Amino acid sequence: xxxxxxxxxxxxxxxxxxxxxxxxxxxxxxxxxxxxxxxxxxxxxxxxxxxxxxxxxxxxxxxxxxxxxxxxxxxxxxxxxxxxxxxxxxxxxxxxxxxxxxxxxxxxxxxxxxxxxxxxxxxxxxxxxxxxxxxxxxxxxxxxxxxxxxxxxxxxxxxxxxxxxxxxxxxxxxxxxxxxxxxxxxxxxxxxxxxxxxxxxxxxxxxxxxxxxxxxxxxxxxxxxxxxxxxxxxxxxxxxxxxxxxxxxxxxxxxxxxxxxxxxxxxxxxxxxxxxxxxxxxxxxxxxxxxxxxxxxxxxxxxxxxxxxxxxxxxxxxxxxxxxxxxxxxxxxxxxxxxxxxxxxxxxxxxxxxxxxxxxxxxxxxx
Numbered sequence: 001x002x003x004x005x006x007x008x009x010x011x012x013x014x015x016x017x018x019x020x021x022x023x024x025x026x027x028x029x030x031x032x033x034x035x036x037x038x039x040x041x042x043x044x045x046x047x048x049x050x051x052x053x054x055x056x057x058x059x060x061x062x063x064x065x066x067x068x069x070x071x072x073x074x075x076x077x078x079x080x081x082x083x084x085x086x087x088x089x090x091x092x093x094x095x096x097x098x099x100x101x102x103x104x105x106x107x108x109x110x111x112x113x114x115x116x117x118x119x120x121x122x123x124x125x126x127x128x129x130x131x132x133x134x135x136x137x138x139x140x141x142x143x144x145x146x147x148x149x150x151x152x153x154x155x156x157x158x159x160x161x162x163x164x165x166x167x168x169x170x171x172x173x174x175x176x177x178x179x180x181x182x183x184x185x186x187x188x189x190x191x192x193x194x195x196x197x198x199x200x201x202x203x204x205x206x207x208x209x210x211x212x213x214x215x216x217x218x219x220x221x222x223x224x225x226x227x228x229x230x231x232x233x234x235x236x237x238x239x240x241x242x243x244x245x246x247x248x249x250x251x252x253x254x255x256x257x258x259x260x261x262x263x264x265x266x267x268x269x270x271x272x273x274x275x276x277x278x279x280x281x282x283x284x285x286x287x288x289x290x291x292x293x294x295x296x297x298x299x300x301x302x303x304x305x306x307x308x309x310x311x312x313x314x315x316x317x318x319x320x321x322x323x324x325x326x327x328x329x330x331x332x333x334x335x336x337x338x339x340x341x342x343x344x345x346x347x348x349x350x351x352x353x354x355x356x357x358x359x360x361x362x363x364x365x366x367x
Contacts (some may be wrong), residue, residue, distance in 0.1 A: 019224065027066070038233055047084060049083040049085050085104055090118060131158075140168060199218035219257055305357045321339065
């Protein structure tokens with residue numbers, strides 16, 4: 001269990017009631033674009049303005065941000081609108097430049113958090129600084145790496161710390177730019193319940209039409225806030241145009257959010273407890289069924305060993321996956337959900353059979 005030393009995120013004079021909202025363009029492109037977007041966001045009540053100054057890009061030649069010349073634009077945003085300003089940092093130089101220009105908060109990006117050396121460089125540069133620092137999850141779904149990045153920043157004395165969930169890269173084709181894999185931030189919250197978690201629906205979705213649903217799911221999971229990309233003219237944005245909202249559309253998304261109670265009173269709890277008991281009973285039944293299934297896998301492993309048959313039978317596997325997926329769909333279950341379950345069961349069955357065959361082999365070798 002991680003032992004982070006944390007204190008609440010503070011922006012003086014701002015009531016950070018849930019959800020905390022951070023908004024602004026993917027990139028600060030020009031002074032006019034930055035200020036125009038900021039004015040519109042300030043008018044609708046946004047208190048924390050984000051804009052990319054240095055942009056890590058996958059391929060050289062893409063727009064990589066305007067660099068330090070954009071920081072005075074953010075300073076003007078702060079002076080004119082009263083909003084707090086935040087930028088992504090990936091090097092010690094970024095940290096020093098941001099501090100010099102009065103940046104109020106920083107975040108460590110997904111590519112940086114995947115590299116412990118880069119995170120440590122940022123952490124060392126932050127020593128002696130007392131501002132909120134947020135850490136995005138690494139591009140790959142590695143919870144330990146994410147926690148390690150948070151620990152490095154915390155170890156530099158940053159106690160106003162939060163995590164940003166921006167989804168995870170995957171080779172599989174999905175509707176998301178970065179698959180949310182909600183179970184990972186949920187596990188982070190279980191391990192470090194006092195750590196605020198901010199969801200980034202822009203980078204999870206990659207398309208503006210997905211932002212509302214992702215934002216609502218984050219609220220349903222009781223996460224603490226949203227960091228959303230907003231541009232006064234998204235169609236002409238220099239980076240990530242398809243995932244940015246106009247301030248007007250952002251307001252519609254935020255106004256439509258349903259904020260549910262994080263806890264429940266005694267009266268409805270009785271009904272909820274009864275439903276949870278049923279879940280517990282069904283889970284126990286599932287475990288009993290899986291236990292029996294693995295006993296059969298052991299018997300199959302012994303038979304295959306005695307008859308010199310390979311463990312993997314591809315045709316049988318394909319038949320099972322199609323049959324079980326069809327049966328799941330006919331029962332109203334999601335096909336992808338069924339596939340994941342039976343892939344896991346098959347993997348465990350293979351492991352079980354392999355252990356049986358290797359045990360028999362070692363037994364013979366020992367004689």
